[in-house]
Amino acid sequence: DIQMTQSPSTLSAFVGDRVTITCRASQSISRWLAWYQEKPGRAPRLLMSEASALQSGVPSRFSGSGSGTEFILTISNLQPDDSATYYCQEYKTYSHTFGLGTKLEIK
């Protein structure tokens, strides 16, 4: 099975900052990677597919990059509403393996 390693596991930043979250795959997944945002008590929200394709309604402050085994989610001009846990997910294989998440706190 493919392993997905996310870093950091927690992140704290100020409003207006730019942050990056890294997701590494144990083998190449081309660009078959999605990013999700999850807030307590709410359904996860798809942010991005194919590593960098922003979903409709997602602010352009969110961007994604990478291919193969290393991927980055960047959030610019952080807003209080960005406080959440972020997950990556590969969809190259049936396992649909997720990373363990990055909890982002807005100071």
Added chain:
Amino acid sequence: QVQMEQSGGEVKRPGASVRVSCKASGYSFRHFAVSWLRRAPGQGLEWMGWISANNGFTKYAQKFQGRVTLTTDTSTNTAYMELSNLRSDDTAVYYCARETSLPYFFDKWGQGTLVTVSS
């Protein structure tokens, strides 16, 4: 808008079965598939299986093969996940999620259903 509304939390004894429902609205149910995932306490999200709402074709994760059954009712746009022979380590939040094909990403999710297995 697209919504996937899951049934409420359940408490079950070890060895019992649980069935969780997921009612879809706001889209053509038969044009998509539904996957089921879960997150156990302190664990990551885990994919359990997939069902085509068009023809009922299923694909299960090997770990759950033989214990999980996915079905749909196209008359009510509802998907069901039944997990049998429950163990304490099946305690988890279970999610349904819309998935276009297999394997793919999940563009809409239910809110999650907590299933607690305890004697």
